[in-house]
Amino acid sequence: xxxxSQRVRxxxxxxxxxxVGMPLPPRREGPGPVVRTIALAARNPFxxxxxxxxxxxxIFTLATDTFFSAQNFSVILQQSVVIGTLALGQTLxxxxxGIDLANGSILVVSTLVMxxxxxxxPPGIQILILxxxxxxxxxxxxxxxxxxxxxxxxxxxxxxxxxTMLTAGARLYSQRTLVVPEGGVLTVxxxxxxxxxxxxxxxxxxxxxxxxxxxHYMLTRTAWGRHVYxxxxxxxxxxxxxxxxxxxxxxxxxxxxxxxxxxAWQAFGRSPATSANVFANANLDTISAVVIGGTSLFxxxxxxxxxxxxxxxxxxxxxxxxxxxxxxxxxxxxTGALVIAAVALDQxxxxxxxxx
Amino acid sequence: xxxxxxxxxxxxxxxxxxxxxxxxxxxxxxSLSACTAEPTTGGGAxxxxxxxxxxxxTNANPFWVYMQEKAKEAADAHGVTLxxxxxxxxxxxxxxxxxxxxxxxxxxxxxxxxxNDSTAIVPTLEAAQERGIATFAVDTQTENNEGVLGTxxxxxxxxxELLGQYMRAVFDEQHSGEEPRVALLDLQEGVTVGVQRRTxxxxxxxxxxxxxxxxxxxxxxxxxxxAQAAMENMLQAAPDINVAYSINEPAGTxxxxxxxxxxxADGILLGSIDGSCDGVAMVENGAFTATVMQFxxxxxxxxxxxxxxxxxxxxxxxxxxxxxxxxxxxxxTNQAVEGVESQDTEWGADNCWGxxxx
Numbered sequence: 184x185x186x187x188s189q190r191v192r193x194x195x196x197x198x199x200x201x202x203v204g205m206p207l208p209p210r211r212e213g214p215g216p217v218v219r220t221i222a223l224a225a226r227n228p229f230x231x232x233x234x235x236x237x238x239x240x241x242i243f244t245l246a247t248d249t250f251f252s253a254q255n256f257s258v259i260l261q262q263s264v265v266i267g268t269l270a271l272g273q274t275l276x277x278x279x280x281g282i283d284l285a286n287g288s289i290l291v292v293s294t295l296v297m298x299x300x301x302x303x304x305p306p307g308i309q310i311l312i313l314x315x316x317x318x319x320x321x322x323x324x325x326x327x328x329x330x331x332x333x334x335x336x337x338x339x340x341x342x343x344x345x346x347t348m349l350t351a352g353a354r355l356y357s358q359r360t361l362v363v364p365e366g367g368v369l370t371v372x373x374x375x376x377x378x379x380x381x382x383x384x385x386x387x388x389x390x391x392x393x394x395x396x397x398x399h400y401m402l403t404r405t406a407w408g409r410h411v412y413x414x415x416x417x418x419x420x421x422x423x424x425x426x427x428x429x430x431x432x433x434x435x436x437x438x439x440x441x442x443x444x445x446x447a448w449q450a451f452g453r454s455p456a457t458s459a460n461v462f463a464n465a466n467l468d469t470i471s472a473v474v475i476g477g478t479s480l481f482x483x484x485x486x487x488x489x490x491x492x493x494x495x496x497x498x499x500x501x502x503x504x505x506x507x508x509x510x511x512x513x514x515x516x517x518t519g520a521l522v523i524a525a526v527a528l529d530q531x532x533x534x535x536x537x538x539x
Numbered sequence: 540x541x542x543x544x545x546x547x548x549x550x551x552x553x554x555x556x557x558x559x560x561x562x563x564x565x566x567x568x569x570s571l572s573a574c575t576a577e578p579t580t581g582g583g584a585x586x587x588x589x590x591x592x593x594x595x596x597t598n599a600n601p602f603w604v605y606m607q608e609k610a611k612e613a614a615d616a617h618g619v620t621l622x623x624x625x626x627x628x629x630x631x632x633x634x635x636x637x638x639x640x641x642x643x644x645x646x647x648x649x650x651x652x653x654x655n656d657s658t659a660i661v662p663t664l665e666a667a668q669e670r671g672i673a674t675f676a677v678d679t680q681t682e683n684n685e686g687v688l689g690t691x692x693x694x695x696x697x698x699x700e701l702l703g704q705y706m707r708a709v710f711d712e713q714h715s716g717e718e719p720r721v722a723l724l725d726l727q728e729g730v731t732v733g734v735q736r737r738t739x740x741x742x743x744x745x746x747x748x749x750x751x752x753x754x755x756x757x758x759x760x761x762x763x764x765x766a767q768a769a770m771e772n773m774l775q776a777a778p779d780i781n782v783a784y785s786i787n788e789p790a791g792t793x794x795x796x797x798x799x800x801x802x803x804a805d806g807i808l809l810g811s812i813d814g815s816c817d818g819v820a821m822v823e824n825g826a827f828t829a830t831v832m833q834f835x836x837x838x839x840x841x842x843x844x845x846x847x848x849x850x851x852x853x854x855x856x857x858x859x860x861x862x863x864x865x866x867x868x869x870x871x872t873n874q875a876v877e878g879v880e881s882q883d884t885e886w887g888a889d890n891c892w893g894x895x896x897x
Binding site for chain 1: 600776
């Protein structure tokens with residue numbers, strides 16, 4: 184058991200059981216600088232995304248007069264709250280070598296239901312409405328989680344089906360723009376103030392950063408976290424070490440569902456107006472953010488901190504290119520290129536590790 | 540009845556290039572329903588024997604959902620049967636082609652479509668016409684008006700122009716002495732309705748697309764959250780924006796949110812186009828300076844009536860030189876200016892999206 188948990192504990196840095204025992208080609212010389220850099224990055228999983236973020240900020244700071252300002256950074260942080268929170272749930276699921284195509288549609292359904300319930304209600308009732316939103320979101324995610332963990336259906340197909348059903352369901356439920364009353368519990372995450380007179384901070388920004396910190400702690404410092412990495416890295420090995428794989432998976436999906444409800448709450452802070460289309464296609468945005476943030480689509484490797492940096496990278500690109508006067512389509516081109524580069528790096532990292 | 544074997548033969552030829560099972564099913568259905576697929580023009584058909592297919596762009600946008608509801612109401616009022624379908628997403632031509640094929644199979648007498656692709660849909664519409672089905676368009680014209688007997692639509696250029704003229708007048712009134720600094724929340728690269736509205740807006744406002752007055756321009760796909768981020772970023776790049784234009788009301792809602800959270804609600808005039816009840820409410824609460832109302836209800840009713848008229852009496856609808864009947868636009872604002880005709884939000888709330896009542 185101690186051997187197994189040792190192996191599991193190492194999982195975040197990528198020494199997964201599935202790489203053990205692969206036939207290795209004979210090595211002729213010591214690792215070159217590229218390989219050494221990649222090996223270093225593999226031991227510090229979010230160093231790469233952080234470096235990319237810093238480089239982008241530097242480029243845009245040099246290229247425009249307007250990018251480097253406290254106000255611009257506070258805007259980017261506020262833009263990160265909804266996609267960033269959704270990306271945290273997406274990270275948990277991808278860590279188990281799953282994928283979630285339904286996160287945006289779960290968010291849409293819970294914002295619509297909460298907004299509908301809030302029509303004409305006093306602020307006091309809003310806490311109850313919020314609880315309904317969290318319960319609904321967790322329940323929808325639990326359905327997907329059950330199908331994936333107990334019935335062993337592929338996550339891609341289950342969440343694709345959920346995405347299709349919930350998208351249609353949301354449109355059947357409401358075609359109107361629903362506005363929740365401002366100034367109550369539902370919009371509280373959008374309120375805040377100014378730091379040093381210029382840096383606008385909302386409660387939502389603190390909430391997303393706190394969520395990153397809590398999840399990072401849970402993933403790296405608790406037995407549950409080690410189980411998540413183990414299940415994603417090699418479910419068979421995890422099962423043999425006595426981990427209840429299907430329970431870990433189910434908990435991951437429910438936790439992701441709660442994060443989507445948190446994102447729905449964040450969305451009311453960003454804008455109290457919602458409709459069946461707002462954030463409906465966040466699934467692909469969050470997958471991009473998670474992959475750019477260094478989480479492996481093959482499971483077992485990655486960090487929530489990286490995913491948040493991945494979210495910021497996409498937003499910094501968008502903000503910087505807008506301010507340089509580029510069309511939004513170029514931002515999409517660059518985001519796509521970054522996604523492919525991140526996956527390539529992940530594959531290359533695995534290869535380097537296999538070589539020792 | 541001698542056309543039955545011919546149409547069946549043609550359908551079988553098509554089917555060989557498609558999935559065999561689907562083709563067989565379609566042939567069987569055509570054979571069974573071929574009698575109702577026969578052109579009824581000039582036959583003085585009984586309304587109960589008439590089936591009309593109504594195909595919108597998507598059911599993701601309340602505008603098209605509303606239009607479809609109104610079509611249903613109009614069909615019920617005239618006692619004809621209505622079949623409905625929609626593309627999956629804005630631009631989904633394939634979905635609309637499949638919808639037309641399914642409707643042909645089930646033997647509709649007329650098809651009314653809001654084409655996702657003005658060019659790509661034409662061959663399918665022409666194939667439907669060859670089968671004796673009367674075809675019409677709403678909201679968007681087909682390329683050169685091919686493949687349809689008539690079109691009922693918003694003049695998007697005129698709608699944009701109306702907004703542009705108003706925005707210029709209210710700007711000159713409220714910001715006299717200032718230079719206009721304009722931000723555009725556009726639709727998508729090269730989509731007709733987006734280009735027409737923007738062209739009209741700029742013309743009405745009296746500026747060029749590459750003019751120095753345009754300090755920001757972003758594509759939003761008409762999406763609220765994308766428009767919000769785009770407006771935030773444009774405000775960072777050019778904090779002195781004083782006029783904003785949005786392609787539709789969801790984009791306008793996102794833009795208004797960004798403007799409000801930047802604390803610039805008083806300094807920026809924001810104009811939108813659509814005319815939903817939600818949009819009128821945004822004008823009412825001051826988030827929009829104005830919106831331009833369209834009348835999808837009229838499009839639905841007028842096209843259904845024309846289809847019935849054609850099927851019963853063989854009368855083709857008369858189209859103006861533009862190739863489409865302009866179903867009208869109204870500017871909705873509570874800050875009326877001289878020289879631009881407008882209605883207030885009370886009128887707007889009573890008439891949003893046009894219960895014609897006429």
